[in-house]
Structures are given as C-alpha cells and as structure tokens.
Amino acid sequence: xxxxxxxxxxxxxxxxxxxxxxxxxxxxxxxxxxxxxxxxxxxxxxxxxxxxxxxxxxxxxxxxxxxxxxxxxxxxxxxxxxxxxxxxxxxxxxxxxxxxxxxxxxxxxx
Amino acid sequence: xxxxxxxxxxxxxxxxxxxxxxxxxxxxxxxxxxxxxxxxxxxxxxxxxxxxxxxxxxxxxxxxxxxxxxxxxxxxxxxxxxxxxxxxxxxxxxxxxxxxxxxxxxxxxxxxxxxxxxxxxxxxxx
Numbered sequence: 001x002x003x004x005x006x007x008x009x010x011x012x013x014x015x016x017x018x019x020x021x022x023x024x025x026x027x028x029x030x031x032x033x034x035x036x037x038x039x040x041x042x043x044x045x046x047x048x049x050x051x052x053x054x055x056x057x058x059x060x061x062x063x064x065x066x067x068x069x070x071x072x073x074x075x076x077x078x079x080x081x082x083x084x085x086x087x088x089x090x091x092x093x094x095x096x097x098x099x100x101x102x103x104x105x106x107x108x109x110x
Numbered sequence: 111x112x113x114x115x116x117x118x119x120x121x122x123x124x125x126x127x128x129x130x131x132x133x134x135x136x137x138x139x140x141x142x143x144x145x146x147x148x149x150x151x152x153x154x155x156x157x158x159x160x161x162x163x164x165x166x167x168x169x170x171x172x173x174x175x176x177x178x179x180x181x182x183x184x185x186x187x188x189x190x191x192x193x194x195x196x197x198x199x200x201x202x203x204x205x206x207x208x209x210x211x212x213x214x215x216x217x218x219x220x221x222x223x224x225x226x227x228x229x230x231x232x233x234x235x236x
C-alpha cells in the first residue's frame with residue numbers, strides 16, 4: 001500500500017489559481033469516488049476541506065474545489081489568498097477497509 | 111462542539127509499547143454513523159493512517175502496521191485507545207485522533223476525518 005503521489009510544492013500569486021494533483025492507482029483513487037483533501041497549517045491539526053471528491057463541508061470557502069479523472073484527483077484553489085498558504089494532503093479509500101494518504105503539497109502564496 | 115484530546119507518554123523506549131488515549135467530549139462515542147481513527151505524522155513528513163474503530167469494538171488497521179497495532183474503545187469513559195508494540199525510532203511522530211466518517215448510510219466508504227485532536231508528539235528514544 002503506497003502513498004498517493006502529490007507534487008511537493010505549488011505556488012501562485014494572490015488572486016491566481018493553483019491546482020494540486022493526487023495520483024494513485026486503480027486500487028484506490030481510480031477505483032473509488034472517495035477522495036478527501038485536508039489543509040494543515042504548521043503546528044496544527046489537519047482540517048478536511050473536500051470529501052467524496054468534490055463536496056465541501058460547511059464553512060469551507062467555495063474557492064476550494066475538487067475533481068477526479070481516472071487515477072488522479074485534483075484540488076483547485078481559486079482566487080488565492082495569503083491564508084491559503086499551508087500544506088495540503090489527499091486521501092483515498094483503498095479497499096479492504098483501509099485508506100491511504102498522499103505525501104502532501106506545500107502551497108506558497110507569492 | 112465535538113472535541114478530541116490525545117493523552118499519553120511523550121517518550122517511549124525502543125522495543126516497548128506506545129499507548130495513547132483519545133478522550134471525546136461534546137458528543138457520544140457511541141455514534142451509529144461515525145467511527146474513530148488514529149493518524150500519525152513523523153516530524154516534517156506526511157500523514158499515515160494507523161487504524162479505525164467503531165463503538166461496538168470492530169477495528170480496522172493499516173496493513174503495514176497491523177501486526178503491531180491494537181485499537182480499543184471504552185464507551186463508559188467516551189474514550190478510544192491506541193497501542194503500538196515493539197516501537198523503533200521510525201515510530202516517532204505526532205499522533206492524532208479524529209472522528210472518522212468511514213461509511214455512509216448505504217455502506218459506501220466515504221472516508222473523511224473531522225474533527226481532529228490537536229495531536230501529541232511521541233518520541234521513541236532510550
């Protein structure tokens with residue numbers, strides 16, 4: 001069971017959009033529509049911002065959106081703001097009552 | 111507001127057993143729809159799923175840790191616990207507990223964690 005693949009870093013200027021990929025296999029991302037995304041600030045616990053590929057919990061700005069195509073899920077942050085600078089992790093169900101996380105992506109707002 | 115709080119020793123010797131407890135407040139651990147999970151994060155690294163338990167006591171584990179992990183639940187105390195045996199330096203991490211929406215009402219593995227505890231650093235060292 002390998003971690004999902006995310007780019008180590010991504011960046012954008014305020015107001016721009018940034019998209020983070022999360023690549024797995026047909027045994028996890030590609031096989032199920034149950035991908036979630038988490039935002040984590042330094043020294044803090046992660047917080048869910050997307051679940052079931054493209055659903056946002058209440059209170060999460062609609063600047064955050066999720067999608068999936070094949071074995072790759074994506075998180076897009078539109079209209080980047082300084083407060084979006086954080087680490088982002090994806091997670092997918094991977095069968096047999098278990099799940100896997102991605103390695104994480106550090107988003108920098110230039 | 112549901113709150114989760116991890117507790118336990120911050121230092122464990124190599125080859126010994128790591129034991130942590132998560133206390134749930136502001137809600138009942140005996141929920142029909144939520145599970146309760148453990149996740150860890152080595153310093154400067156990513157998240158790793160450890161396992162999950164339902165209030166009736168049915169646990170699920172990450173296959174890579176299954177031989178060393180036990181997760182249990184105590185509904186009378188509104189707590190669930192983690193035991194990790196035979197620890198090494200590689201088990202040094204911040205350990206988080208979290209409420210886990212593992213399955214939806216139709217049995218689909220929707221899989222998301224919310225909320226999380228603040229995390230507790232466990233260092234494995236002699």
